[in-house]
Amino acid sequence: MTVEPILVMQGICKSFPGVNALKNAQLRLFPGEVHALMGQNGAGKSTLIKVLTGVETPDAGEIRLNGQAISPACVGEAQKMGITAVYQEINLCPNLSVAENIFIGRFPMRAIGIDWKTIEHQAAAELAALNIHIDVSLPLASYPVAIQQMVAIARALTTEAQVLILDEPTSSLDEGEVERLFQALRQLKQKGMAIVFITHFLDQTYAIADRITVLRNGEFIGEYPASTLSRLDLINTMVGREINEASYAANSSAQAASVADKPYVSARGLGSTGGMHPFDLDLYRGQVTGLGGLLGSGRTETARLLFGIDRADSGTIRVDGHAVKLNSPRQAVRYGIAFCPEDRKNEGIVADLSIRENIILALQARRGIFHYLPKRAQSAIAEQYIEQLGIRTSDAEKPIGQLSGGNQQKALLARWLATDPKMLILDEPTRGIDIAAKLEIMELVKAQCKKGLAILFISSEMSEVLRVSDRIAVLRDRQKIGEIAGHDADEQNVFRMIAGAEA
Ligand SMILES: Nc1ncnc2c1ncn2[C@@H]1O[C@H](COP(=O)(O)OP(=O)(O)OP(=O)(O)O)[C@@H](O)[C@H]1O
Ligand SMILES: [Mg+2]
The missing domain is CATH 3.40.50.300 (P-loop containing nucleotide triphosphate hydrolases)
Structure with missing residues (x-):
């Protein structure tokens, strides 16, 4: 038939x-x-x-x-x-x-x-x-x-x-x-x-x-x-x-970065009512810290607290050894923290602006309106990242809304890398990105990390978190329930930890 x-x-x-x-x-x-x-x-x-x-x-x-x-x-x-x-x-x-x-x-x-x-x-x-x-x-x-x-x-x-x-x-x-x-x-x-x-x-x-x-x-x-x-x-x-x-998985773990001996960002008892239960977390330059946990476990909430989007009502944060208050993203950016959010449509791209303008947006915001980046410098930065991240476009002046979904995501990543941050929070950075580009982006993240960037990495794909992270903080029900590193960091152990907390 x-x-x-x-x-x-x-x-x-x-x-x-x-x-x-x-x-x-x-x-x-x-x-x-x-x-x-x-x-x-x-x-x-x-x-x-x-x-x-x-x-x-x-x-x-x-x-x-x-x-x-x-x-x-x-x-x-x-x-x-x-x-x-x-x-x-x-x-x-x-x-x-x-x-x-x-x-x-x-x-x-x-x-x-x-x-x-x-x-x-x-x-x-x-x-x-x-x-x-x-x-x-x-x-x-x-x-x-x-x-x-x-x-x-x-x-x-x-x-x-x-x-x-x-x-x-x-x-x-x-x-x-x-x-x-x-x-x-x-x-x-x-x-x-x-x-x-x-x-x-x-x-x-x-x-x-x-x-x-x-x-x-x-x-x-x-x-x-x-x-x-x-x-x-x-x-x-x-x-x-x-x-x-x-072959990618094998060689990426071989090239270990040198990790700073003091954390760049250190949270103690950080929490918010109705949000995260108080938790301790240290983020080191040269290290990728992953957040493991299911949807709703508090991964994004943790990121938002560390970037000053949500206000903490308990605990302390130290940046580079100094006690600071992170009451707004602007303050977080001043301390060298960058956040690439998961929801690229609402918090991310500005569809009507060009690819160039989208890429230099965060950098320009940090410099302030009195330190306007000349257009030539803007173009140079945009071209550099279009090349490095393999953003597929014929022209940096095109509205970013015309790029395919995955290429928009890469431009968003470029925006934050362009600010030359000391710590970068990546919330689902490979959402909607194809397999070849995903491997490229992961390598890029690793390379930035080797150059001394502290990275907090969030992904709903546990295998991806395991592949890029040096250390994983495991979350469940808006609570940090432990950390896993080295040989213990495999899928089974992470899920066992999550399940164990349930019992
Ligand atoms: N409205 C538009 N104006 C100009 N170019 C566009 C427009 N929509 C799509 N394109 C271009 O057409 C091509 C195909 O894009 P499309 O969104 O169909 O890709 P895709 O396969 O869905 O990719 P992804 O996996 O990233 O979602 C891309 O080069 C994109 O930049
Ligand atoms: Mg598409």
Whole structure:
């Protein structure tokens, strides 16, 4: 029996000024299948999806849904045809409540006005199905990124779709949440839905995908049943040359940095009511300290206390031996501390400014408005980091919003490296970054560390934390429960520590 695809995209071309984002791209979606769309940062994955959902108009090519040619002109139109998407950058309404976000545009109506009780009740039930139990009447913005992402997914799941597209939905979810999402996807598969799944996590690809399409530089490279394409072949197909994950892991740990004998930042009994329980933490120059723990364990809260975003109401901080107060990020920056936040859309990039302006933003802020960096110097700095971090762009003057997600993340990292900090906090620095770029960034982090930078590293991928960190502080329920270093630092030991605290 041959199964016909629900949806076929063929010969899709799309150019933006200076970029051929899609050159003859294609995609076939079958009912009851999860289709992984793979490719490096800037390969054209999100653009292909945007063409499908009517966000972008293709320059050429055709889309057929159940054999009929379609050309959705906007998201609403695509949705009416049964094509719905959760985008890479969450684009719900932060000021509306969680419930409103799930049902916006299609409220269950009573005779007079909107039936709030029903909406909240249903919204809570939809989230409960994903095992998320939160107050749905609070504004979306009051929840962490991961929860917001789950809300976006819940919204997509409640629409009656034939085709569901998830563009990097899992980059801020922890393992448990990913598993819950996958359970939901398996149910949808059974109902015959065609699902497109975009991720840079290869484990997830192999856990959920039935079929894989690879794009490279906007071109269709191939379509493969997931069971016949090995992990290594997949990587090499995406990158277009041979790279070796394992060799990186081996040599990075060999090049140990020389660690300062006194901590640069030293926290004692630092805590905040309703936030972190008081904890001790020492951060040394020349050393990467990782924060291990599950989502909600207090990793970001710890970072925010050390950067003066949240105020501590107990404990002390010493920087370079001197007792200091960190009441604002501005003070933290003055002490040579930099923070690359996880939520690049809200706290990070300024979409309308150029790549150059985004990169020099923190440096300029630290110098103050009376010490304006001449444009030539700005360009030199921007060019240097574009080169060093391999940011894919034809021009530093382009609005940063036009870069692919992973390249935006690299520009954000450049912004903080440009301030030449003594301590750098990296919260999910590789979120949305492809595997080749991820290895490059990790090497760069290690190299900066060798030059005497103290690094606090946060990632929801435990294997990544283990790979880069010299020492790991383990957190659970907003409490630091211990530290692990050297040979003890393996995944099992960290999870055992987290589980042990539970018992
Ligand atoms: N609105 C736009 N204006 C100009 N260029 C754009 C625009 N949107 C995308 N591009 C460019 O098109 C190319 C493909 O980008 P796209 O976002 O589709 O990549 P991606 O495969 O989703 O990457 P990532 O894994 O980083 O999310 C990139 O070079 C990007 O800079
Ligand atoms: Mg993308």
